[in-house]
Amino acid sequence: MMSEKKKEVSDTVEFYRRGEVVKTFEADRYSTPKGRLRWELQNEMMLDLLAGTEDPLLEIAGGTGRFSRQFARAGRELFVFDASWEMICSNRAGLEKEGKVVPFTQGLAQQLPFKSASFGTVFCVDMFSHIADPVPIIREMARVLRPGGQLVVNFTNKSSPMGLGASFISNPLRRVLGRMDVFSIYHWAKNFLRLIDESGLWRLRTTGLFFVDPRLYRFGFDQKLFTFAKKMEKWMSRRDCRFLYEQIWVKAIRQ
Numbered sequence: 001m002m003s004e005k006k007k008e009v010s011d012t013v014e015f016y017r018r019g020e021v022v023k024t025f026e027a028d029r030y031s032t033p034k035g036r037l038r039w040e041l042q043n044e045m046m047l048d049l050l051a052g053t054e055d056p057l058l059e060i061a062g063g064t065g066r067f068s069r070q071f072a073r074a075g076r077e078l079f080v081f082d083a084s085w086e087m088i089c090s091n092r093a094g095l096e097k098e099g100k101v102v103p104f105t106q107g108l109a110q111q112l113p114f115k116s117a118s119f120g121t122v123f124c125v126d127m128f129s130h131i132a133d134p135v136p137i138i139r140e141m142a143r144v145l146r147p148g149g150q151l152v153v154n155f156t157n158k159s160s161p162m163g164l165g166a167s168f169i170s171n172p173l174r175r176v177l178g179r180m181d182v183f184s185i186y187h188w189a190k191n192f193l194r195l196i197d198e199s200g201l202w203r204l205r206t207t208g209l210f211f212v213d214p215r216l217y218r219f220g221f222d223q224k225l226f227t228f229a230k231k232m233e234k235w236m237s238r239r240d241c242r243f244l245y246e247q248i249w250v251k252a253i254r255q
């Protein structure tokens with residue numbers, strides 16, 4: 001019988017293989033006026049954390065390619081990895097429309113099919129919210145980075161208001177009502193950060209975003225929420241209140 005962990009991984013991959021999910025993924029989450037705010041918040045963070053890097057990029061869980069297109073447009077050499085072949089095809093089609101050709105590899109991040117110490121920069125956005133056990137993945141990310149190489153990852157934070165709501169109210173409720181899609185998995189920051197620290201990575205920056213869940217932007221007060229979120233982020237980074245961040249973002253260096 002399949003273990004609970006393996007089932008979770010395969011449910012997630014199956015979810016991201018579904019035609020309707022792939023087709024609506026970006027439009028639903030990032031292209032609407034409200035979703036664009038989420039994209040802007042995350043993109044600003046990504047550009048800030050990757051500033052100054054020049055080596056080829058390995059994007060893990062590239063999805064339909066919002067970041068892939070951006071880096072390819074900027075002329076960065078890029079390798080894209082994802083578990084879902086369907087997400088890869090959509091990503092590739094988007095890049096081809098812009099005349100960009102990028103190598104893609106399909107597989108599970110739990111076992112990256114790359115040689116050790118082969119990349120200078122690895123990044124991964126919005127994947128750990130589907131991963132119950134991040135241990136093998138962080139180890140793999142550290143393994144494929146060369147010494148001095150950089151890793152940028154984010155994860156959803158269990159102690160944030162959204163994390164507490166999802167972990168203790170909405171996920172159990174959805175479990176009772178029947179599984180509708182993949183659950184958002186939130187991680188305790190202390191555990192996730194310790195895992196990074198114990199994987200031969202040295203954290204250069206640990207920062208975060210206060211409100212990024214697209215469900216919040218459905219209420220129609222998006223611009224106000226955006227401004228509020230930015231103010232909260234500034235306030236929190238001054239006081240190191242990272243327990244409130246909805247998403248924690250880390251930039252770490254392979255020792």
Ligand SMILES: C[S@@+](CC[C@H](N)C(=O)[O-])C[C@H]1O[C@@H](n2cnc3c(N)ncnc32)[C@H](O)[C@@H]1O
Pocket residue numbers: 009012013016060061062063064065066067081082083084087107108109110124125126127130
């Ligand atoms: C929420 S999407 C994020 C896509 C992209 N990073 C972005 O921010 O637009 C999650 C992606 O993670 C991929 N994924 C989920 N579990 C994975 C695993 N174990 N290994 C590799 N990719 C995985 C899915 O196929 C999907 O494309």
